[in-house]
Amino acid sequence: MATPAALVPHIVLPRLELLSDARTRGAECVWGGERLTGETAIDLGVHTDNGFNWFPRACRRCTRSAVRAARDTHPARCTDCKGPTALCDTRQALHELLLELRR
Ligand SMILES: [Zn+2]
Ligand SMILES: [Zn+2]
Known part of the structure; x- marks a missing residue:
């Protein structure tokens, strides 16, 4: 399963x-150090820190x-979220991803 790339920058690693x-x-x-297999792993994309690529x-x-x-x-x-009844698309997408991960 892949995490939508647009959301990864919002998730703190x-x-x-x-x-x-x-x-x-x-x-x-x-986060937890659990052994991962191709089936269970959730891909968080490529990150670059000071020229070092990590996955x-x-x-x-x-x-x-x-x-x-x-x-x-x-x-x-x-700054795009205008209170609890006017949340931005990113907030909505994070919520939908969370629901998907609960399944
Ligand atoms: Zn874990
Ligand atoms: Zn927002």
Whole structure:
């Protein structure tokens, strides 16, 4: 399963320098360190830090918590969200992704 690329920048990842080699390669969940297989891994795209490319992936449970945190903290930092009844497309997309991850 792939995370929509447009949403990845809104999801907070651990700092690169704190991660093991296996986590930067996507062999283990970037948050919890669970072993991943092609079937269970959620692809978080390619990231570049100071010219170093890394490829985080994650398990569904950790992705769900990270997406939930992103969804809940987003409106306070977003200038396009105009209060609880007028949330922007990004906030809506984060919410839909969270529902998808619950299945
Ligand atoms: Zn995990
Ligand atoms: Zn917003």
